[in-house]
Amino acid sequence: MITLRRRPLRARLALVTSAAVALVALGVLGAAYVVIRYELVRQLDIQLKQQAGLISQQTRGGADSGVLYDQCAWRAAPACAQVVRADPAAPGQQGLALPVTGATRRVAAGTLGAYYSDIVHDGRPMRMLTTPLQGREGRALQVATRSDVVDQGASQAGRYLGAVGGVGVLLAAALGYVVSRTSLRPVTRLTATAERIATTRDPAHRIELPPHEAGREDEITRLAASFNTMLGELEEAVAAQRRLVADASHELRTPLTALRTNAELLARAERLSPAQRERAAEALGRQMREVTGMVNDLIELARDEEPRPLVEQVRLDLLAERCAAVARGHWPGAVFTTDLAEATAWGVPARLARLLSNLLDNAAKFSPAGAVVETRLVRAADGAVDLTVRDHGPGISAEDLPHVFDRFYRSRQARALPGSGLGLAMARQIARAHGAELTAERPDGGGARFRLRFPPTAGEQP
Secondary structure (H helix, E strand, O other): OHHHHHOOHHHHHHHHHHHHHHHHHHHHHHHHHHHHHHHHHHHHHHHHHHHHHHHHHHOOOOOOOEEEEEOOOOOOOOOEEEEEEOOOOOOOOOOOOOOOOHHHHHHHHOOOOOEEEEEEEOOEEEEEEEEEOOOOOOEEEEEEEEOHHHHHHHHHHHHHHHHHHHHHHHHHHHHHHHHHHHHOHHHHHHHHHHHHHHHHOOOOOOOOOOHHHHOOOOHHHHHHHHHHHHHHHHHHHHHHHHHHHHHHHHHHHHHHHHHHHHHHHHHOHHHOOHHHHHHHHHHHHHHHHHHHHHHHHHHHHOOOOOOHHHOEEEEHHHHHHHHHHHHHHHOOOOEEEEEEOOOEEEEOHHHHHHHHHHHHHHHHHOOOOOOEEEEEEEEOOOOOEEEEEEEOOOOOOOOOHHHOOOOOOOOOOOOOOOOOOOHHHHHHHHHHHOOOEEEEEOOOOOOEEEEEEEOHHHHOOO
16 A cells, blocks of 8 residues: 555556456456356257257157166267156166256156256266156156366356456556556646746746647646646745835835934934934934834735724724824825715724825825815715825826836835835725725826725625
8 A cells, every 4th residue: 555655646547547447347257257158058958958858759659767868978969868767666767877866756756847957977067957758757857968068168268258358457557557647747747847846946937738738628737727827826926025025125225224324423422513413313213213114014015914803894984084184183284175975894994094094195295285185985876985085286197107006116206205105005905905996096187086996895794
């Protein structure tokens, strides 16, 4: 068993297939052998019955007891026949050629019907029929012939069947091995690809399927296609991770350098004036808060989904009003207005609040002093809920629109403003985790509008 488990899958499949074919072949050949032998014996019995009928007609008015034919060694018919009387003391019952038993006497007496039996005479196997003698009461006729021809025929048929079975098993084994190699070829490629990826740690490899295999719909081909899809997703995830690490390294380099510079300045505080020390301390604190916020944002972005125990039904109108009130305190130079219809959705309140706060902060950051930031919450005819945040700033250029939700992406207008370029990326991730979709638009009249759309099922408990 251990040796079998260590064999390749195609070898095991071929071995199991060959074993199954061998068992079926042995069963079929065994049944064929039994049927052939039965038919040979039946033909011999029919021959004995015909001979008994002929002898019964020939003995009418003739011999009524004793040996009729005593050439038991011959294969000709009739070769061995005798008449047995019910009374063993009757004339002619001495020196009989065939064995006589009590059953033979009962047949002669009419108390037992005809029957066949296998006997051995002078070392030769024989088949014998014992039947009442027609037209003569108190007498039984025994007819026998050599049965070794049946044994020889059955043995010869067994040898032929065995040879055919052996060839069939070998052929099945060969075909099973070929079929297993052909069928499991994608699995072999899958294994080689997996081993190559494990060695090189490069998920760019794929299982190459020839055109005649790619069009199949079997489970093996589907497995290979699914594995290629998984590798594609893995490659994309690895690439995104590498981009995130590279972007984070790039974005953190500048504030960390500034932190080190200000820390070195404060280390020589005796050389600085009080005003210089105060400015350095303020810059150091500001940069520490910036780095801390960026690290916290990166940690938030690393989350794939919301924790299920914290999900509850949220009143979106109340949440939006509260977030707008907080934004008024953070951005006193902007005017925040709300037009909110009553709506609910299932989600994590703190995460949805973070999403709206990021959208409001982004709108206020790009709005000129005294500009209006509009927040609207409406329910569509299909049951969906739309929450929009619009500013009246410079808007989003056509070249920047596809990238506004990318991590660390900052347009030319945003590069002079504070921020890390993670707020909108985090907002979209939170939206998708709640089954919603966040999009950016260029409305008529200028500015930018962000639309958060909850599907009609958002109000149902997940």
